[in-house]
Amino acid sequence: MLRSLLIRLVSSVGVFLIIAIGLFGLVRLAPGDPADALVPIDAAPGIRDQLVQQAREQLGLDKPLPVQFALWFSSLIRGDLGYSFSTHQPVDQMLADRLGPTVLLMGSALVVGLIIAIPAGVFSAVKRSTAFDGVISSVSVVALAIPSFFLAMLGIYVFAVKLRVLPSAGMHFSGDDSISDLVYHLILPVCVLALAVAASFTRYVRSGMLEQLGLDYIRAIVAKGATPFRALMHALRNSLIPLVTVLALFIPAYLAGAVVVEQIFAWPGMGQMAVNALTVRDYPVITGFGLYVAVLVLVCNLLADILYTVVDPRVRTSR
Amino acid sequence: MPAAVLSLNDVTLDLKTSDGYVRILHDVSFEVAPGEIVGVVGESGSGKSMTALTVLQLLPPKARLTAAQIEFDGTDLARMPARGLRGVRGKKIGMVFQDPMTTLDPVMQVGKQIDEAYRIHHPRASRAEARAKTLEMLKLVGVPDAANRAKQYPHQWSGGMRQRAVIAMALVNDPRVIIADEPTTALDATIQAQVLDALTRARDELGVAVVLITHDLGIIAQVASRVVVMYAGRVVEVASTREIFADSRHPYSNALIESRPGAHKRGEPLTAIPGRPPLMSDLPPGCPFAPRCASPFKSERCIAERPALELSDDGRLSACHYRNESQRTSA
Amino acid sequence: MTSAAPPTVPIVAAEMRPSRRGLVPPGRLALRRFLRNPGAAVGAIVLLIVILAVVFGPMISPFDPDVGKILESRKPPSAEHWLGTDAIGRDQLARVMAGGRVSLTIGFIAALLAVSFGTIVGTLSGWFSGVADAIISRIIDILLSVPAVLVIIVFAGILGPSVPMLIIVFASLLWPQSARIARGVVLSLREQEFVQAARVLGSRTLFIVFRHLIPGVLPAVIVAATILVADAVLSEAAVSFLGAGVQPPQASWGNMLNDAKSITVLSSMPWLWLPPGIAIFATVLSTMAVGDGVRDAIDTRRIG
Numbered sequence: 001m002l003r004s005l006l007i008r009l010v011s012s013v014g015v016f017l018i019i020a021i022g023l024f025g026l027v028r029l030a031p032g033d034p035a036d037a038l039v040p041i042d043a044a045p046g047i048r049d050q051l052v053q054q055a056r057e058q059l060g061l062d063k064p065l066p067v068q069f070a071l072w073f074s075s076l077i078r079g080d081l082g083y084s085f086s087t088h089q090p091v092d093q094m095l096a097d098r099l100g101p102t103v104l105l106m107g108s109a110l111v112v113g114l115i116i117a118i119p120a121g122v123f124s125a126v127k128r129s130t131a132f133d134g135v136i137s138s139v140s141v142v143a144l145a146i147p148s149f150f151l152a153m154l155g156i157y158v159f160a161v162k163l164r165v166l167p168s169a170g171m172h173f174s175g176d177d178s179i180s181d182l183v184y185h186l187i188l189p190v191c192v193l194a195l196a197v198a199a200s201f202t203r204y205v206r207s208g209m210l211e212q213l214g215l216d217y218i219r220a221i222v223a224k225g226a227t228p229f230r231a232l233m234h235a236l237r238n239s240l241i242p243l244v245t246v247l248a249l250f251i252p253a254y255l256a257g258a259v260v261v262e263q264i265f266a267w268p269g270m271g272q273m274a275v276n277a278l279t280v281r282d283y284p285v286i287t288g289f290g291l292y293v294a295v296l297v298l299v300c301n302l303l304a305d306i307l308y309t310v311v312d313p314r315v316r317t318s319r
Numbered sequence: 320m321p322a323a324v325l326s327l328n329d330v331t332l333d334l335k336t337s338d339g340y341v342r343i344l345h346d347v348s349f350e351v352a353p354g355e356i357v358g359v360v361g362e363s364g365s366g367k368s369m370t371a372l373t374v375l376q377l378l379p380p381k382a383r384l385t386a387a388q389i390e391f392d393g394t395d396l397a398r399m400p401a402r403g404l405r406g407v408r409g410k411k412i413g414m415v416f417q418d419p420m421t422t423l424d425p426v427m428q429v430g431k432q433i434d435e436a437y438r439i440h441h442p443r444a445s446r447a448e449a450r451a452k453t454l455e456m457l458k459l460v461g462v463p464d465a466a467n468r469a470k471q472y473p474h475q476w477s478g479g480m481r482q483r484a485v486i487a488m489a490l491v492n493d494p495r496v497i498i499a500d501e502p503t504t505a506l507d508a509t510i511q512a513q514v515l516d517a518l519t520r521a522r523d524e525l526g527v528a529v530v531l532i533t534h535d536l537g538i539i540a541q542v543a544s545r546v547v548v549m550y551a552g553r554v555v556e557v558a559s560t561r562e563i564f565a566d567s568r569h570p571y572s573n574a575l576i577e578s579r580p581g582a583h584k585r586g587e588p589l590t591a592i593p594g595r596p597p598l599m600s601d602l603p604p605g606c607p608f609a610p611r612c613a614s615p616f617k618s619e620r621c622i623a624e625r626p627a628l629e630l631s632d633d634g635r636l637s638a639c640h641y642r643n644e645s646q647r648t649s650a
Numbered sequence: 651m652t653s654a655a656p657p658t659v660p661i662v663a664a665e666m667r668p669s670r671r672g673l674v675p676p677g678r679l680a681l682r683r684f685l686r687n688p689g690a691a692v693g694a695i696v697l698l699i700v701i702l703a704v705v706f707g708p709m710i711s712p713f714d715p716d717v718g719k720i721l722e723s724r725k726p727p728s729a730e731h732w733l734g735t736d737a738i739g740r741d742q743l744a745r746v747m748a749g750g751r752v753s754l755t756i757g758f759i760a761a762l763l764a765v766s767f768g769t770i771v772g773t774l775s776g777w778f779s780g781v782a783d784a785i786i787s788r789i790i791d792i793l794l795s796v797p798a799v800l801v802i803i804v805f806a807g808i809l810g811p812s813v814p815m816l817i818i819v820f821a822s823l824l825w826p827q828s829a830r831i832a833r834g835v836v837l838s839l840r841e842q843e844f845v846q847a848a849r850v851l852g853s854r855t856l857f858i859v860f861r862h863l864i865p866g867v868l869p870a871v872i873v874a875a876t877i878l879v880a881d882a883v884l885s886e887a888a889v890s891f892l893g894a895g896v897q898p899p900q901a902s903w904g905n906m907l908n909d910a911k912s913i914t915v916l917s918s919m920p921w922l923w924l925p926p927g928i929a930i931f932a933t934v935l936s937t938m939a940v941g942d943g944v945r946d947a948i949d950t951r952r953i954g
Contacts, residue, residue: 023808145884146931149888156913156916234424238425249795252796255797259799259803263892278806317475
């Protein structure tokens, strides 16, 4: 078991390498000559050519491609991702700064979403085929079909514009660093994201519970004299085990959703950074973001593998 | 016999199907004396498992109990509210189901599940107290190295041991009756002995009565003192084990005995009971067994008139018009 | 962000089934069941309306979705402009229909490519098993967790946004879903007796594949296709909204919502952002309803 995990780890590193090469190649394919971009346009033609040549040497663009890649990759490993074309900040610094707000947003929405999804899923399963179940299922389906940014617009329209109870953008009102202000700004974006989380996971919890409740051991637990609550807890525990793996694999898609929400709410997270960079073709930032996503996907897959073996006692204890 | 510890009277059960309600059990009645092992035997579909579930009201939602009186410990279980039933289940009446692999929670340690059975009914008990009781019961049913084994998960135990764990779980609160629904059916013949052993030990050392549901007469012969034979949702004969085997008073009982692989000498062909059990939604007006009955006494009366479960002249309980004649066609 | 329900593999009948009206071919039985399902029937109607509007609308409309008259700008819905006009004076209804064409075309093409490729890979992988199957399964698992939106952001940020790139990336990241479903069906069918019988009788592998596997795989794949279309449409909307997809002046439901995200538009010109949003929602919802309906209709576990 440990051996297969090790194989996964090694292959993940391999995949990362391939992706790094891919991104490097992609940037080289992109239109525009970075050396040319560094030199002012209005310099005299003769001098300009010299300056461009100098810039090229400085950037290492005259060396053969594999060497360029090796240089770039080695600085990558050390955490140096270059400098943003637009903000001139170090990219790794930008990523670090932006990570916090994104994690805050995603984390809060995940917690809220699960707090809604688990009881909703359990009740749907227990009250199967009743009106309650029908309502929850319909609401889930509707929530999955609405694009999150449209939902956000509706939310802003109702709560920020018409009712004026919530702010429509940003993480803080300027000058206000308090927690309550933060929470105030968090409410709307978290609700939008959490709804999407809840819609997906309610269905998973419901089907997991339905499967467990049909199994013999539940009947045996009732025959032991257990209350319905205790039996439900047994079923819930069993159905949550595969869910943990699903959750790990859900995170990259979840980040995609967060990117969109950040854009609408002008939330200063990684999503906003990526979209801004996209608009101005800020290659270093985009590349940094791409690598971050690649690492996230690989780590989440590894995490799912590990969780699968650790969380389920059946897998954990079989040799 | 001494006052029965459990007594079923006129249990009648309907089950909802796509064609409306179908009667699955018709006036099932029998008694269980303290400390005895009673076998309930019949083919698949005879209603024996449903009878077992009815006692503790563990029926599926599509089932409707139209009439019943289930006397236990001075009360009628059929009329007991859910709260009261929870006090009986697992405490005064224990239940053992057929497939031990699916009966135990796969992600909880075996010991903890038995502890749980104890602590449900003794909420103020300490963990140590519960575990002591668990280990005591596991030893009783013959599980080796109980203290260490208890920390394992069900998939790490063999089938026979798992079933014994389930029996231990049913015994942990000193019940007066255990209902075992086909406890050996999912196990190899060689393992069956271990499970039966556990049940007999429970009877001998704890005085527990056992209602043993099975389709295997061989098991009945080994451990049961009395037998209830069921067919098409009805009780067709009740007698002691010896009486049934030597001198059964119902053709179905006889046919069951005859169809055992061990009933014939080597080289002789096996006798299966011809035909199939009737559909409960389509019962004939007369004796339900008549279409398949091979008794020499069978007559027109059998096809026209349904026999009631009555005492014969010499005190034998049977639902056959010819209950006064021995139905054993071969010794 | 789109997550389908936990994947269920329907058990499908390949032969005639008995029903109250005698023997009926499974296709017709399924169709009857589908039409009796209210959600699915309504969904199919809505989807049909959307497709018709999007295909024929731009031909009928007198307005040009890409060019507007400044004097007509920012007008609310009226008899002349049923959905009003946008900031440059373009007719909103024409834009919604033109945008629908783009969004749906991208969605359908991507889904079609993904389903075709995925079904073939999944079927072959499930049938032949072995090391290749293990590797493909692993690839499927990893690809399933890669979000299309983020990949497109990266590509668009480096190479510039383009519609063909959108379709390729969507197709590349959606095929694993249908591959997994097809593989699941093949794995369960493979163990069934009629397939084993065919093998014993010596039928050539390819023959088995076509005669026995495809009828079983096809219905499940149709269900998968609806999920993929819904996924693709939502993803295209998100990506265009972020500016990495269809570029203005070409309309797409996603970028129409982008144009409308400023507070002024949001609060005072609802006709600019409600229609495209509702259009996306209606399309995706009806596609999902049709998918659920098809799945319930063909699932033999629910006979009777």
